[in-house]
Amino acid sequence: MEGDPGSLESFLKWASTLGISDSTDQFQSQSQSPSCLGSSLLVSYFPDAGGRGLAAARELGKGELILRVPKSALITRERLIKDQKLAASVNRYSHLSSTQILIVCLLAEMGKGKYSWWYPYFMQFPRSYDTLASFTWFETQALQVDDAIWATEKAISKAELDRKEALPLMKDLELRPQLLTFSSWLWASATVSSRTMHIPWDDAGCLCPVGDLFNYAAPGEESLPSEVVESWGQSSSLQVCSSLNDVTTNKSGTDVFNIHSQRLTDAEYKDDVAAYCFYARKRYKKGEQVLLSYGTYTNLELLEYYGFILNGNPNDKAFIRLEADIHSSSSWPKDSLYIQQDGKPSFALLSALRLWAIPANQRRSLGHLAYSGSQLSVDNEIFIMRWMRNNCCAVLENFPTAVEEDVLRLHVIEKMQDNPTPNEIEQMLSTSGDEIGAFFDLLKESIELPLSKKARRSMSRWKLAVQWRLS
Numbered sequence: 001m002e003g004d005p006g007s008l009e010s011f012l013k014w015a016s017t018l019g020i021s022d023s024t025d026q027f028q029s030q031s032q033s034p035s036c037l038g039s040s041l042l043v044s045y046f047p048d049a050g051g052r053g054l055a056a057a058r059e060l061g062k063g064e065l066i067l068r069v070p071k072s073a074l075i076t077r078e079r080l081i082k083d084q085k086l087a088a089s090v091n092r093y094s095h096l097s098s099t100q101i102l103i104v105c106l107l108a109e110m111g112k113g114k115y116s117w118w119y120p121y122f123m124q125f126p127r128s129y130d131t132l133a134s135f136t137w138f139e140t141q142a143l144q145v146d147d148a149i150w151a152t153e154k155a156i157s158k159a160e161l162d163r164k165e166a167l168p169l170m171k172d173l174e175l176r177p178q179l180l181t182f183s184s185w186l187w188a189s190a191t192v193s194s195r196t197m198h199i200p201w202d203d204a205g206c207l208c209p210v211g212d213l214f215n216y217a218a219p220g221e222e223s224l225p226s227e228v229v230e231s232w233g234q235s236s237s238l239q240v241c242s243s244l245n246d247v248t249t250n251k252s253g254t255d256v257f258n259i260h261s262q263r264l265t266d267a268e269y270k271d272d273v274a275a276y277c278f279y280a281r282k283r284y285k286k287g288e289q290v291l292l293s294y295g296t297y298t299n300l301e302l303l304e305y306y307g308f309i310l311n312g313n314p315n316d317k318a319f320i321r322l323e324a325d326i327h328s329s330s331s332w333p334k335d336s337l338y339i340q341q342d343g344k345p346s347f348a349l350l351s352a353l354r355l356w357a358i359p360a361n362q363r364r365s366l367g368h369l370a371y372s373g374s375q376l377s378v379d380n381e382i383f384i385m386r387w388m389r390n391n392c393c394a395v396l397e398n399f400p401t402a403v404e405e406d407v408l409r410l411h412v413i414e415k416m417q418d419n420p421t422p423n424e425i426e427q428m429l430s431t432s433g434d435e436i437g438a439f440f441d442l443l444k445e446s447i448e449l450p451l452s453k454k455a456r457r458s459m460s461r462w463k464l465a466v467q468w469r470l471s
């Protein structure tokens with residue numbers, strides 16, 4: 001192959017030789033013209049929406065097939081295990097999960113360097129990720145909310161345990177020492193977590209060259225039938241995902257029903273054409289970023305699995321501490337009781353509070369009203385709204401920093417990332433000196449410009465933590 005084998009151009013040429021295509025001619029005629037991107041899509045850069053991504057190369061119609069990736073181009077466990085040495089060893093470790101095996105297989109394949117058949121694709125993977133499992137103690141504390149700190153600690157210990165369990169297999173395979181480290185494990189597991197796509201025959205999913213260049217947009221209400229939107233209020237466990245199959249699960253393990261698949265599916269593996277097919281979820285103008293829904297996620301979940309958050313995520317949730325008698329006065333599951341991104345209580349929280357606020361001996365007779373979303377009385381409504389306001393204020397007051405301080409902190413972090421002058425640094429230290437000092441102390445580095453790679457990476461995770469608590 002001509003040119004730098006690590007370049008995007010070489011990757012796209014390689015992809016077209018595998019039959020990955022965005023050409024409408026090819027979809028129709030099944031011809032083997034070597035075309036990959038330029039017909040429907042173009043690789044482009046979107047600084048405020050995911051960085052590298054795919055733009056519409058022309059006007060795209062809603063529901064139009066825009067990319068097809070043949071099965072033979074997908075990286076799956078079964079594909080990598082075709083290597084006989086790998087297969088023999090993997091068979092001896094059947095207690096490992098399918099995801100652990102995929103991570104090990106990926107590391108083994110990466111270890112082949114330029115000799116791997118997938119080398120042009122691997123060269124397009126990010127060098128590092130900002131998923132929760134890679135957060136340091138400082139970055140974790142910056143999340144400030146107990147639940148989020150706990151989720152981060154859990155993600156870190158899960159990654160440590162997964163690696164520990166897989167280590168004997170990796171040693172059996174004689175992987176290079178560099179591939180056995182925790183940071184290599186974190187890199188490979190973040191690659192799998194943030195880039196795999198659902199396939200019906202393997203719950204570890206597959207890596208999909210070119211298809212994994214689509215950035216994310218939350219499944220939008222505008223594409224849902226109104227009866228589904230209405231039913232959101234009534235069925236708290238129902239989540240809608242505009243991609244994947246008819247019934248599947250998102251990465252947090254929640255059931256995801258693709259109720260109206262024709263209208264909502266924007267990517268799925270299709271057996272009849274033996275390919276992963278991608279469709280435009282809406283009409284796109286030429287040059288606009290074409291987005292994909294990976295599933296329904298809160299910002300904390302996006303941070304955990306993908307290492308980013310969405311400004312104004314319609315699926316975000318804030319949980320407030322509720323006394324035990326609130327939980328026991330209704331049958332709503334705990335995870336359905338939250339404040340929505342728009343500041344309103346979830347349907348279940350409102351219903352649970354309405355029931356809790358009436359005398360226990362009336363709950364049976366008024367239960368049907370509360371469960372169907374009706375107000376019980378004006379007094380009851382005023383009481384619970386006041387209760388909610390007071391509780392939300394208490395939560396906000398308990399944060400170590402106020403919103404205004406966080407806005408300032410974000411500004412300082414962004415300035416630090418932007419190669420500030422010594423004068424600017426002095427100014428920042430006079431306003432936010434303590435926290436910046438603590439940041440560099442914990443990194444065991446002095447404040448020096450340009451910032452080291454380690455300081456830059458840590459700063460981008462610190463920024464995500466501050467953005468998350470602000471949102």
Ligand SMILES: C[S@@+](CC[C@H](N)C(=O)[O-])C[C@H]1O[C@@H](n2cnc3c(N)ncnc32)[C@H](O)[C@@H]1O
Nearest residue numbers: 049050051052194195212213214215216306308
């Ligand atoms: C499947 S990849 C998408 C392509 C990726 N931008 C690339 O250059 O390879 C998923 C990753 O893209 C980034 N990403 C996707 N959607 C995003 C969004 N809306 N905002 C910020 N980052 C996003 C996150 O880093 C995420 O882990």
